[in-house]
Ligand SMILES: [Zn+2]
């Protein structure tokens with residue numbers, strides 16, 4: 001079968017590998033339909049997020065059809081359409097036992113698309129416990145956004161939102177920013193969006209939640225929303241990793257800054273203000289507290305319009321074009337500006353519906 005292998009930084013290619021089969025009783029082989037391109041994949045390929053083991057198949061936002069089940073599998077049958085939770089946790093290590101299975105100490109060798117063979121491939125070897133059966137009306141494309149939405153819900157949980165009348169913002173209208181603004185909207189919070197990239201703006205302006213304003217500059221946003229560029233806000237999700245100091249200076253007492261960008265960047269923050277203004281600087285990654293199940297339910301029920309957030313779908317053989325669309329030019333080994341209206345880019349691995 002074919003799999004998109006990460007060999008080293010800027011060296012990825014589709015290779016022929018051995019077909020997969022069930023080994024453990026709770027194993028399930030899934031033939032992949034769709035797999036989403038994620039910033040994590042781009043970080044691995046470009047070397048800015050050096051976490052992957054060379055030789056690993058990339059891809060972790062994925063759906064498909066069950067084609068083999070292990071002897072002990074009871075909840076799935078061959079032919080079932082499923083979405084795959086790629087985040088493994090052992091249940092036994094200190095992180096798992098203290099409520100942080102998203103930071104399981106046994107992830108090395110088990111994290112799909114990073115250290116365990118992922119789903120930019122015709123087949124994926126899953127565990128029964130990592131699958132959710134898709135309802136008939138949910139497409140493979142829509143359901144492939146379950147994983148990034150799950151990460152989003154983990155972050156929204158961490159914000160501990162108690163009031164819906166707060167001043168809230170999301171920085172960056174990429175897939176994570178768009179999922180965050182929709183998840184906040186579903187939570188009753190009307191955030192505004194700040195995005196300066198023209199390709200992101202083009203897509204976002206057609207696909208934001210109702211009444212959410214979009215600005216290309218934060219000072220301008222604060223002036224338009226609250227009449228003063230020095231206005232303070234209660235909550236900001238920064239998906240860019242570039243605005244930590246700016247947002248920190250604009251937090252109202254009790255304000256919260258959630259950073260979800262995997263950027264190698266440092267910021268200077270005033271410790272006195274953290275205490276004196278009761279500020280929170282929060283990070284979040286991966287799934288937690290059944291966020292994966294909750295994310296699927298929100299997509300299934302149309303609370304999050306997953307299909308609308310898909311900007312392009314490419315065939316597996318056109319993976320270079322798919323990555324180029326998100327600014328990752330594998331052929332030229334360089335990052336390029338976005339050139340087309342852009343949000344979540346998917347790769348169609350097979351024509352399974
Ligand atoms: Zn992802």
Ligand SMILES: [Zn+2]
Nearest residue numbers: 090093096104
């Ligand atoms: Zn663990």
